[in-house]
Amino acid sequence: MNQTTDKSSESRPLFVTFEGADGCGKSTQAALFADALQKAGAKVECLREPGGTKTSEAIRQLLLNPASDICPMSELLLFEAARAQLVTEVIKPALAAGTWVVCDRFFDSTSAYQRVGRALDAALVDEANKIGSCGIAPYITFVFDLPTSEALARATKNRTDRMEGEGETFQEKVRQGYLEIARENPERIKIIDAAGTKDEVFSRVKAAFEAAGFAFPQVDSPSPSLSPSASNL
């Protein structure tokens, strides 16, 4: 999805997403980013997809259970259903109340996993993403990139959810999918080299955030509680 961002008031609360194939370390980085915001005095909603509401967590159980028999089209629609609930119940109200939203995965996961990984029709997935995200888009997205063999070695050994069980070929498609969507959305999506320590990777995240024209709120000066632009709501 090609969506533009309005950077006219860079330190207002933003919707920021963290993406990448399984084992890339994005969840750790999302937590570090949220921590940095909180330390600077910002209100932050830290979320993950699928999940974050009672309904979305119930859908998550169904989606990730290795015993679930789900065809690619149902899979797409279930991820979108979980997303629509999260956007409506949590993300839009948080942004409207001046809270930063840090989300571990959002619609770029669907582009990488369902569009590229599952080879579903691209236009159909783009349209489903528009519906599921109820018209909102992240202001900035970090995609954590790591060679697939390294990412899989990093992924916790005893985690065998239905998506992780798809194996290395699938994960490689997902990685290439992310690189493809980053090329399609250079303004919004920043690729971060995920090799190295968590502190090294986090300094790359901060540098990319600032290079994109955004700013962390200043410590001791509360962030302005401006609402995001109408184009992002």
Ligand code: TYD
């Ligand atoms: P999770 O345990 O949250 O994995 P991770 O810690 O890697 O984020 O499981 C989410 C899985 O669902 C993950 O394999 C990616 C997949 N997924 C999709 O296939 N499509 C989507 O739209 C989303 C949000 C996630």
